[in-house]
Amino acid sequence: MITTILISFMQFSIVAPHSLHRHCIATQGTLYPKNIQLVMIDDVIVYYYNSSAEQEAVVPEWLNHPEGIEFWQEVHRNLKFNRYVMDTAVRVTSEHYNHSHDHFYQAHGRCGWKSDGTTEAFMSHAYDGKDFVSFDVSTRTWTAAVSHAVFYKRKRETDLEDLVRLVIHYESGCIRWLEKLLEFSVTVREPKVPAVSLFERPPHGNSKVEVTCHVTGFYPRAVQVDWLGAEGLPMVDGVNSGEVLPNGDGSYQLRKSLTVPQEAQDTQSYSCLVLHSSIAGNITVTWAPKKNLANVLMAIVIIVSVVLMLTVLFKYLVWRRAVGKSQS
Numbered sequence: 001m002i003t004t005i006l007i008s009f010m011q012f013s014i015v016a017p018h019s020l021h022r023h024c025i026a027t028q029g030t031l032y033p034k035n036i037q038l039v040m041i042d043d044v045i046v047y048y049y050n051s052s053a054e055q056e057a058v059v060p061e062w063l064n065h066p067e068g069i070e071f072w073q074e075v076h077r078n079l080k081f082n083r084y085v086m087d088t089a090v091r092v093t094s095e096h097y098n099h100s101h102d103h104f105y106q107a108h109g110r111c112g113w114k115s116d117g118t119t120e121a122f123m124s125h126a127y128d129g130k131d132f133v134s135f136d137v138s139t140r141t142w143t144a145a146v147s148h149a150v151f152y153k154r155k156r157e158t159d160l161e162d163l164v165r166l167v168i169h170y171e172s173g174c175i176r177w178l179e180k181l182l183e184f185s186v187t188v189r190e191p192k193v194p195a196v197s198l199f200e201r202p203p204h205g206n207s208k209v210e211v212t213c214h215v216t217g218f219y220p221r222a223v224q225v226d227w228l229g230a231e232g233l234p235m236v237d238g239v240n241s242g243e244v245l246p247n248g249d250g251s252y253q254l255r256k257s258l259t260v261p262q263e264a265q266d267t268q269s270y271s272c273l274v275l276h277s278s279i280a281g282n283i284t285v286t287w288a289p290k291k292n293l294a295n296v297l298m299a300i301v302i303i304v305s306v307v308l309m310l311t312v313l314f315k316y317l318v319w320r321r322a323v324g325k326s327q328s
């Protein structure tokens with residue numbers, strides 16, 4: 001379950017203006033790590049901690065310089081303290097529910113700029129995947145999403161030191177982190193042009209030809225991929241889209257398959273059209289139907305038969321002439 005949650009973290013489709021996300025999970029009694037922490041700016045992972053791994057979070061290459069390291073240590077101190085807050089949250093909540101094992105507590109904090117340039121921040125928590133409490137930074141109030149969360153809301157709002165810490169972070173610290181990270185990660189966030197290729201799965205038995213358009217290596221994450229059919233119109237029927245997946249090197253990939261309709265298999269060509277912010281125009285790769293192998297074989301058989309027949313006929317005529325001559 002946690003793996004799925006982590007994957008979904010990485011698939012946030014965030015449009016500019018930028019935002020910073022913190023995701024933390026604390027578990028109890030599961031086979032998963034006791035603690036997982038993730039900090040992202042837009043779709044770039046900055047900080048990843050997993051308590052099952054031997055080591056602390058690793059400084060990304062692009063932060064590995066004196067100013068970056070100094071900044072990293074500030075982030076690290078904050079997140080290390082946060083593990084304690086998260087461990088407490090999963091413990092007191094499961095105690096409250098009289099739960100014994102296999103539970104997890106998640107927190108998601110975000111700060112960023114709205115399109116009008118003002119800043120916004122929020123934080124929400126979930127217990128076992130369901131909304132639990134949230135914190136409204138502007139009014140500095142906690143809200144319980146379910147009645148069983150009231151005890152936790154009270155616990156947090158009566159702790160004034162905790163309240164001040166949260167408000168300072170979400171009103172200014174988080175935005176300062178975001179500004180710094182945007183500045184440091186310029187090269188990481190450079191646009192990368194997608195590579196587009198097609199591969200075809202030949203029909204097995206009655207199945208139809210399936211052509212897949214594989215778009216990979218692009219950044220940022222947002223991309224548009226369409227299959228165009230007759231007259232360049234986008235296809236809807238027979239199109240099957242995968243999800244945008246991280247390649248692990250800061251770039252993304254997407255696959256979109258087209259099942260070629262039987263009746264169009266030998267005549268219609270189809271194009272995979274890719275639009276991405278790293279390129280001014282588009283990338284178009286066209287699939288044209290290969291002549292059906294059976295048709296090709298049939299043609300060869302017909303040609304060979306005709307040649308054979310003509311040869312036989314020719315020899316026959318020559319023989320008849322020879323016979324005729326010898327009789328005259």
Ligand SMILES: *[C@@H]1O[C@H](CO)[C@@H](O)[C@H](O)[C@H]1NC(C)=O
Pocket residue numbers: 002003006033036050051052053054
């Ligand atoms: C956490 O780290 C351990 C040890 O490196 C690894 O086996 C495990 O897959 C990691 N789990 C997650 C959710 O990252």
Ligand SMILES: *[C@@H]1O[C@H](CO)[C@@H](O)[C@H](O)[C@H]1NC(C)=O
Pocket residue numbers: 096097098148
């Ligand atoms: C947990 O157990 C206590 C004592 O038996 C009980 O008062 C309380 O209502 C239980 N909590 C839940 C959420 O069921």
Ligand SMILES: *[C@@H]1O[C@H](CO)[C@@H](O)[C@H](O)[C@H]1NC(C)=O
Pocket residue numbers: 273281282283284
């Ligand atoms: C894709 O690019 C080609 C060549 O530049 C252009 O003719 C075509 O109109 C473009 N298609 C779309 C849908 O933008």
